[in-house]
Amino acid sequence: MRNFIAFFKRFRVFLFFAVLQIVALSWHIRYLSFPKNQYLTTASAVTGKVLEVENDVTKHFNLSKNNVNLQSENISLRKKIPQSLYQINRKLFKIQDTVFEQQYEYIPATVVNSSVTRRNNYFTINAGSKQGIKREMGVFSDKGVVGVIHNVSEHYSVVKTVLTKDINIDVTIEPIGLFGFLKWNGHDAKKGSVTGISNDLKIKRWSRVVTKGGSGIFPKGMPVGKVYETKPVEGEPLWDVVVLFSENFRTLQNVYVIKNLLIDEQKALEKQIPPDEEEEDL
């Protein structure tokens, strides 16, 4: 027993260090994949508020550019629906129709905090559970896919962007229709990659990469980017397809959150599938 106490006395500094280090690292590892609450992220009320005030100042730097973007989006929307000019503004709207049922609704939000240089980049947006946002909803901008909701509080939410390690959005390369998963290697905020594309087909440069819409997070055919180049993967019959994102994440401000009204139905149905024996390695 005396030895035991002596051991603690001797190594107490290192033990203290080790305990704190384990706390920090386990927090890091756990929160990357399974966020449990929002208290220690930018989704919490205090930090969200501070960052929103900061954004109130800095948003003006990109204001004219964002206005041009929104304007061009408005023009394209006006072309589509000439008679309902004012229904397509910031509020949700529903169309009563027996042929088409509304499947996706869009909630507007502003990015209040963002980064693009880290290994895992998260955005904070100023819409939360009060606006009906839940985890695993898709987020996109006028140019393309941004990410998936990672964590929600009352007024804010944190978006796991496509610039993270395991975002795995299912995408399609358009004219051929090949399916793959979107990944990001951490180097360049302008380029991502699509894995799982077999190399027996040729892929043309600048062919469009769009969402597949299989998981119900994004509608089908939402733009992600364009094929920049294809590289062979060593030892596997696969292409590593480099994608040039259509969104510039550095200046992104206005985003929309996608609310899939039929997601519960889809999930309930998919739950009935018996689970596989082996876990798939993606």
Add this chain to the structure above:
Amino acid sequence: MNVVVKNSIRFVIFVLLQALVFNQIEIGFGIHLMVQPLFIMLLPFETGIFTLMILGFFLGLIIDIFSNTYGLHASSLLIMAYLRPIIFKFYGPREGYDPLKEPSIFDMGSRWFLFVFGYLLLIHHFWYFLVEIFRFDQFLLILQKTIFSVIISYLLCIVLQTFIIKKSKAK
């Protein structure tokens, strides 16, 4: 001014600086500006190792909350706080440090500061990017990010000291 008050103000300043200013600046080339190691560096010589580690941990924690990095800053500031006394001892004068002096570039001279803070910043940044990327096939990326970020952060810290320390002396 009282040491506790002075360092509390500094704590707040460093949190705000890092969260609202330097987190938002993105230069490219993998450079990530971090100035909060300077807070740990500038704590008085006689600060105990437990105080150092607790302060480092909580400073990191608060910055983590602001930047969605989930414990990364806490972990890397902690390792820096743990190693500070060891490196201070290694580069210290034989008769020990003068408790009236501050471990800043003005009191201790640029040569001492260059080595001590350089090593600590290198360890801090290396650990940060190592844990953040955590893939050994991307070791070159870790090194590139570390070296570029250390150089820029170091220069930034020297500039920052002229503001922070001059101000604290005038009061």
